[in-house]
Amino acid sequence: xxxxxxxxxxxxxxxxxxxxxxxxxxxxxxxxxxxxxxxxxxxxxxxxxxxxxxxxxxxxxxxxxxxxxxxxxxxxxxxxxxxxxxxxxxxxxxxxxxxxxxxxxxxxxxxxxxxxxxxxxxxxxxxxxxxxxxxxxxxxxxxxxxxxxxxxxxxxxxxxxxxxxxxxxxxxxxxxxxxxxxxxxxxxxxxxxxxxxxxxxxxxxxxxxxxxxxxxxxxxxxxxxxxxxxxxxxxxxxxxxxxxxxxxxxxxxxxxxxxxxxxxxxxxxxxxxx
Numbered sequence: 001x002x003x004x005x006x007x008x009x010x011x012x013x014x015x016x017x018x019x020x021x022x023x024x025x026x027x028x029x030x031x032x033x034x035x036x037x038x039x040x041x042x043x044x045x046x047x048x049x050x051x052x053x054x055x056x057x058x059x060x061x062x063x064x065x066x067x068x069x070x071x072x073x074x075x076x077x078x079x080x081x082x083x084x085x086x087x088x089x090x091x092x093x094x095x096x097x098x099x100x101x102x103x104x105x106x107x108x109x110x111x112x113x114x115x116x117x118x119x120x121x122x123x124x125x126x127x128x129x130x131x132x133x134x135x136x137x138x139x140x141x142x143x144x145x146x147x148x149x150x151x152x153x154x155x156x157x158x159x160x161x162x163x164x165x166x167x168x169x170x171x172x173x174x175x176x177x178x179x180x181x182x183x184x185x186x187x188x189x190x191x192x193x194x195x196x197x198x199x200x201x202x203x204x205x206x207x208x209x210x211x212x213x214x215x216x217x218x219x220x221x222x223x224x225x226x227x228x229x230x231x232x233x234x235x236x237x238x239x240x241x242x243x244x245x246x247x248x249x250x251x252x253x254x255x256x257x258x259x260x261x262x263x264x265x266x267x268x269x270x271x272x273x274x
């Protein structure tokens with residue numbers, strides 16, 4: 001029995017990925033204003049769907065020869081556990097009249113299948129494009145939570161999805177920049193910093209400019225740009241002022257977590273103030 005309770009099989013080891021689920025989920029829950037029993041069902045289903053990818057990935061690694069075969073019993077055990085909670089959450093949503101949110105899970109199937117294929121080929125690391133797509137899937141928890149809180153479908157939910165995905169995508173790009181910087185031998189010159197940080201700055205500048213324009217035009221709560229401004233300032237600091245040369249990955253991860261947490265808080269506060 002002890003072999004079934006393996007943390008590396010049961011729980012995702014890339015701890016930074018949690019924020020890409022929890023941030024949009026919390027934003028959707030608070031934006032929806034009403035926390036219903038059905039909201040709890042959604043949280044249960046979303047967490048189970050997020051967690052089940054770990055034992056699935058471990059099983060694929062075991063079958064591909066990347067992990068010992070004795071990992072398989074634990075992988076199948078946790079797939080069953082999370083599968084039960086996932087089915088229970090989805091069934092409760094369906095019985096409550098929110099079965100339409102199931103459609104949000106359809107795009108996850110090809111993206112996750114591609115991830116598992118990369119895992120089987122030992123090629124899942126450094127796939128920024130796949131990770132950005134994956135955060136887009138996780139960001140779908142925002143409209144799901146919003147619609148349940150509102151009690152019905154609303155186009156505003158799609159706006160929440162886009163807004164949260166934009167932030168997550170920029171975070172992924174920035175994280176890759178910081179991890180690349182830590183391997184540098186010395187602080188690069190300003191032109192080199194501009195070159196390597198160009199993509200990050202383009203993402204965050206686009207985000208803050210778009211959201212600020214929509215706020216000014218009345219399409220969004222007037223102070224919603226604050227969270228995106230925070231992210232832009234962080235990307236400016238990390239790209240041009242303080243490259244992460246010699247930093248430990250955990251230091252980079254903690255800073256990213258703090259910025260994402262502050263973004264989530266600012267988003268919720270400024271949305272609720274509208």
